[in-house]
Amino acid sequence: MRKVAAALFFFLLFGLLLSCSTIDCPTQTNVMVRYGFYDAAGRVDTLRDTLSIWSKRKNGTDTLLLNRGVNKTALELYISYQHPEDVLFFSVTDTNKVVTLDTVWVKKDDIPHFESVDCAAHFFHTLTAVRSSHHLIDTIAIVNPTVNYDTSGQHLHIRFKAHR
Amino acid sequence: MTRQANISTSASRLIVSLLLLLAPVVVQAQRFLKIERDSVPFFQGFAVSVDLVGAAMMYFGEYGQYEGALRVNLHNQYYPVLEVGYGKADHDDDVVTGLAYKTAAPYFRIGGDVNILKNKHSGNRLYFGLRYAFTSYKVDVSRTMFEDPVWKWDTSFSVKDDPCSQHWAEIVFGLDAKIVGPLHLGWSVRYKMRLSHNDGTLGQTWYVPGYGKQDSNSLGATFNVIVDI
Numbered sequence: 001m002r003k004v005a006a007a008l009f010f011f012l013l014f015g016l017l018l019s020c021s022t023i024d025c026p027t028q029t030n031v032m033v034r035y036g037f038y039d040a041a042g043r044v045d046t047l048r049d050t051l052s053i054w055s056k057r058k059n060g061t062d063t064l065l066l067n068r069g070v071n072k073t074a075l076e077l078y079i080s081y082q083h084p085e086d087v088l089f090f091s092v093t094d095t096n097k098v099v100t101l102d103t104v105w106v107k108k109d110d111i112p113h114f115e116s117v118d119c120a121a122h123f124f125h126t127l128t129a130v131r132s133s134h135h136l137i138d139t140i141a142i143v144n145p146t147v148n149y150d151t152s153g154q155h156l157h158i159r160f161k162a163h164r
Numbered sequence: 165m166t167r168q169a170n171i172s173t174s175a176s177r178l179i180v181s182l183l184l185l186l187a188p189v190v191v192q193a194q195r196f197l198k199i200e201r202d203s204v205p206f207f208q209g210f211a212v213s214v215d216l217v218g219a220a221m222m223y224f225g226e227y228g229q230y231e232g233a234l235r236v237n238l239h240n241q242y243y244p245v246l247e248v249g250y251g252k253a254d255h256d257d258d259v260v261t262g263l264a265y266k267t268a269a270p271y272f273r274i275g276g277d278v279n280i281l282k283n284k285h286s287g288n289r290l291y292f293g294l295r296y297a298f299t300s301y302k303v304d305v306s307r308t309m310f311e312d313p314v315w316k317w318d319t320s321f322s323v324k325d326d327p328c329s330q331h332w333a334e335i336v337f338g339l340d341a342k343i344v345g346p347l348h349l350g351w352s353v354r355y356k357m358r359l360s361h362n363d364g365t366l367g368q369t370w371y372v373p374g375y376g377k378q379d380s381n382s383l384g385a386t387f388n389v390i391v392d393i
Contacts, residue, residue, distance in 0.1 A: 055315065063315065078314045081319045082319045083312070111365075116368065120261050121263055
């Protein structure tokens with residue numbers, strides 16, 4: 001009987017030890033598209049004018065993604081979880097208060113990403129196509145189609161027409 | 165030439181030193197693995213066991229496993245073991261994350277134990293062992309409808325029968341105590357190491373049949389009811 005009691009005691013001890021489990025959700029869960037600005041020679045370009053970017057919500061109202069950015073060489077923007085194409089409006093205001101508006105369309109495939117039932121689900125994306133109007137934007141191109149938690153590289157390169 | 169001679173002398177010294185260092189370990193290992201010479205027959209029969217921890221987890225929680233084992237008793241010292249089980253998880257829509265996860269699949273472990281008790285024929289066991297384990301399973305993961313935080317579009321996903329698999333190894337330490345007749349009770353603690361895994365298309369899996377939750381620690385335990393046959 002003492003053997004049984006000893007066995008049970010040790011088992012309960014180890015049971016207590018094992019019951020201390022942890023939840024290891026990733027700390028960096030922002031899934032952002034990173035845009036880089038480059039000139040015709042492939043050098044980093046600085047947009048000295050004021051840049052604002054917004055999109056339309058499901059109900060048709062505007063949602064501001066970037067508010068009055070100045071001296072930008074790159075930026076990060078949210079990407080919709082599951083909408084097949086994001087439509088972004090780039091508004092550039094120069095020092096003479098002249099506003100130039102361009103529209104950018106970003107098509108993508110959405111891939112659900114699961115870590116654990118305790119961690120919020122996110123979506124990773126594969127960019128499949130990008131196009132824009134050409135009032136100030138000269139070209140826009142995908143350089144890395146994979147959008148996930150990785151924050152190291154850029155996904156889209158934008159070349160602006162001649163500007164200040 | 166001189167330099168080469170010096171190098172070879174140093175290498176020889178190093179090898180001799182290492183051999184001398186290893187000698188006691190080898191002797192200990194030989195003692196540990198040596199079968200005692202006595203009148204007890206080499207083949208001592210079979211034992212079957214069931215694990216109560218996994219079954220209790222299954223009954224009281226949302227995941228667990230039914231598991232049984234067959235082991236061969238060789239001279240009360242070596243125990244080749246086959247463990248077979250059926251693991252299952254059914255996590256309904258999580259109140260915080262809205263995620264549901266479902267899987268159910270069989271698994272097996274194969275390996276052996278060594279009884280390290282001095283008196284190996286007492287009917288009790290204190291043992292170390294190793295296991296290799298494998299499972300092939302499919303998972304269903306779904307997320308109830310939620311709103312995209314920026315664009316406010318309705319968002320959800322559901323993936324069904326996503327094929328996954330995992331190979332892993334376990335280091336086992338445990339004890340069995342003879343209770344009465346052929347009946348033994350015992351527990352084991354296991355340190356689990358993933359050898360390779362295919363987590364399907366979703367990134368990761370949560371509960372792996374036989375292995376447990378991936379976001380938990382690497383330790384596991386069993387409480388066994390064992391019957392000698």
